[in-house]
Amino acid sequence: MKIVFPVAGVGTRFLPATKEVPKEILPIIDKPLIQYALEEAVQSGLADFIFITAPGKEALERYFAPNRELDEFLKRHRKAHLLDGLQEFYRKNFSYIRQEQALGFGHAIALAEKAVGDEAFAISLPDDLILSERPAMAQMLEIYEKYRSPVIAFMEVPRADIPRYGIAAGKFIAERVFQIEKLVEKPAIADAPSNFAVIGRYIMTPDIFPLLRETAHGAGAEIQLTDAVIQLMKKRRVLGYFFEGRRFDAGTTLGYIETLIHVALHREDTRDFTRRLLRDLAKNEKL
Numbered sequence: 001m002k003i004v005f006p007v008a009g010v011g012t013r014f015l016p017a018t019k020e021v022p023k024e025i026l027p028i029i030d031k032p033l034i035q036y037a038l039e040e041a042v043q044s045g046l047a048d049f050i051f052i053t054a055p056g057k058e059a060l061e062r063y064f065a066p067n068r069e070l071d072e073f074l075k076r077h078r079k080a081h082l083l084d085g086l087q088e089f090y091r092k093n094f095s096y097i098r099q100e101q102a103l104g105f106g107h108a109i110a111l112a113e114k115a116v117g118d119e120a121f122a123i124s125l126p127d128d129l130i131l132s133e134r135p136a137m138a139q140m141l142e143i144y145e146k147y148r149s150p151v152i153a154f155m156e157v158p159r160a161d162i163p164r165y166g167i168a169a170g171k172f173i174a175e176r177v178f179q180i181e182k183l184v185e186k187p188a189i190a191d192a193p194s195n196f197a198v199i200g201r202y203i204m205t206p207d208i209f210p211l212l213r214e215t216a217h218g219a220g221a222e223i224q225l226t227d228a229v230i231q232l233m234k235k236r237r238v239l240g241y242f243f244e245g246r247r248f249d250a251g252t253t254l255g256y257i258e259t260l261i262h263v264a265l266h267r268e269d270t271r272d273f274t275r276r277l278l279r280d281l282a283k284n285e286k287l
């Protein structure tokens, strides 16, 4: 199965850094966000990556390609292992499609139609970093294999956060799995059918493409995948799946801080230092 990474966003929340560095390359300590998403995909058995990028984000296209000078330098200094995590990507299949205008997430996915072809495909939003024992995308694929219906990842969110997400309601058909009956993109709290929020992992079927094209011709500056999925729900069953694992919202500044601290507290080489640091800070600043 192919996987699409929509990475065309401007990253305004992280300006000025994102003036030159694509937000997906901002590191959680030393590993770019995009690499977390790619590793999750690889660990889920996927190897065909389609990036929907934008002008000015060429660094993303270079990131997963070999850099001969750096490779040689590291070899000479016996530090080749520092690129271990990256070298495994050199042999994978990457394609890059430019989204020339910022017309939204749905429009970005529509651009992948040719590259995806006539098969089910995965979508991953790298801003949603999911840490779990079993990779989140592997869990999604298992649900797709079992039910052969499009699947969208979900988690419950606090009511105050509802307006930031696609929100759904429906009826449960198995543990963690529900058939979506209502879906709205970023509703007001009062209009939300539940607090079940769409998280950036999807398995879609190719019949979403004609619907995206129709949505693309509609009004509104941003074309939403959610609106095409609402149309798809009239034709076939679409499932929601509550994944196992913890999701971090690395696309906001506060979420980014939380992600950093969490990873620092769990990585062996940073854990003890970070624990001590946080404990001392809490003591001295009487938090």
Ligand code: G1P
Pocket (backbone or CB within 6 Å): 105, 125, 128, 164, 165, 166, 167, 185, 186, 197, 198, 199, 200, 224, 225, 226
């Ligand atoms: C997108 C989707 C939204 C979903 C969210 C998850 O929104 O449109 O339905 O809840 O991702 O991160 P965005 O965050 O791009 O505004």
